[in-house]
Amino acid sequence: MGVKALGYVIIETAQPERWDRFLTQLAGVMRAPDAADGAMQFRIDDRPFRFRIEKSNREWFKAAAYEVADDAALDDLAARIAAAGRPVERFTPEAAALRGVEAGFATSDPAGNGLEFYCGDSRTDEPFVSPLGISHFITGAMGMGHAVFSAPDFPATLAFHRDVIGFRETDMPAFHLMGPDAPAMHFAFLHADNGRHHSIAFGEGPVPPSGAVHVMLEYPSLVEVGKAYDRMKAMGYPESASLGQHFNDETVGFYVQTPGGFDLEIGCDSLVIDPASWEVTKHIGISIWGHEWAWQKAMAEAQKAEAAE
Incomplete structure (x- = not known):
C-alpha cells in the first residue's frame, strides 16, 4: 500500500484572526481547541483538526x-x-503529538x-458541529480533499511524486x-490509494508567493456550495473562479482566495474512482461549463483598455 489520503494542512500566517473568520464564517468549518503550542485548529x-494555523511573520x-x-x-x-x-526531518514526540499522529x-x-x-x-468523540449548519464534509477513506502546487521543473517533480512517493x-x-498559439502548460493529477480522483496535483510553472495553488474541500450538496458562493460575495472575499464543473473529476464548485493568497476550492459531487483499475486520462479542457477565472477577466479587461487607446 502507498499513500492513503490527505490528512491535514499546515498554514503560516501573521493574521490568524483573518483565517478564523474565513474558515468558520465562509467555509463553515469548526473551530477546535488550540493546540498545546498555541496554533489554531479547525x-x-x-x-481533531484538518487545518493547523501557525502564527508566523x-x-x-x-x-x-x-x-x-x-x-x-x-x-x-x-x-x-x-x-x-x-x-x-523526523517528528519529535512533541511534534507528532501536536499533529495527532504516532510518527x-x-x-x-x-x-x-x-x-x-x-x-x-x-x-475524537466530540461531534463535528459546523457554525453554519453544514451537516458534514466528504472525507472518510478519501481524506480531507486535495492540495495543488506548482512545479518549475515539471518532469523532476512528477517523477518524485510518482516514482519515489508512490x-x-x-x-x-x-x-x-494563454491562448491556442501559446506553449502548453502540463499538469499532473495524482491519486492515492482511495477513491478520490486526485489527492495531490501540480501544474508546470513557478511556485506562487503563497506556497500553493489551492486546497479543495468537498461539500455534501450543491445547495451548500451555492450558499458558500453567496457568502463569498456578501463577505467581499476575492472570487478566483466562478461556479463551474471540471472535466476530469466532475466537481461542481468555485474558487475563493484565502487570507494566505492561495485558493480554496469549494465543490461537490466529485467523481469517485477505483484506484486499482483506473486508466490514465488526458483531458483537453479544464471545465465543462463555467469557471471564469480572475486572470481571464484581468486579461480581457487589459485587452479592452488597450483597444480603447
Whole structure:
C-alpha cells in the first residue's frame, strides 16, 4: 500500500484572526481547541483538526500532510525520499503529538513544496458541529480533499511524486491557458490509494508567493456550495473562479482566495474512482461549463483598455 489520503494542512500566517473568520464564517468549518503550542485548529469531521494555523511573520502554505499505513511504510518512504536527495526531518514526540499522529516526518519535493507524511492517525468523540449548519464534509477513506502546487521543473517533480512517493497518475493534461498559439502548460493529477480522483496535483510553472495553488474541500450538496458562493460575495472575499464543473473529476464548485493568497476550492459531487483499475486520462479542457477565472477577466479587461487607446 502507498499513500492513503490527505490528512491535514499546515498554514503560516501573521493574521490568524483573518483565517478564523474565513474558515468558520465562509467555509463553515469548526473551530477546535488550540493546540498545546498555541496554533489554531479547525475541524471538518472526526479528526481533531484538518487545518493547523501557525502564527508566523509571513503568509505561507507550509505543508500538505499525507497518511501512510504504518511504521514500516513510513520508514520505507523516508528511506526512498532520502535516497532521492530530498530532506527528511523526523517528528519529535512533541511534534507528532501536536499533529495527532504516532510518527511522521517533514520533507519537500524538487520544487520545494512542503510535504509531511505520517502514520497512526487519531480521532475524537466530540461531534463535528459546523457554525453554519453544514451537516458534514466528504472525507472518510478519501481524506480531507486535495492540495495543488506548482512545479518549475515539471518532469523532476512528477517523477518524485510518482516514482519515489508512490502517487499514481489519474489525469495528465496539457492546457493552452494563454491562448491556442501559446506553449502548453502540463499538469499532473495524482491519486492515492482511495477513491478520490486526485489527492495531490501540480501544474508546470513557478511556485506562487503563497506556497500553493489551492486546497479543495468537498461539500455534501450543491445547495451548500451555492450558499458558500453567496457568502463569498456578501463577505467581499476575492472570487478566483466562478461556479463551474471540471472535466476530469466532475466537481461542481468555485474558487475563493484565502487570507494566505492561495485558493480554496469549494465543490461537490466529485467523481469517485477505483484506484486499482483506473486508466490514465488526458483531458483537453479544464471545465465543462463555467469557471471564469480572475486572470481571464484581468486579461480581457487589459485587452479592452488597450483597444480603447
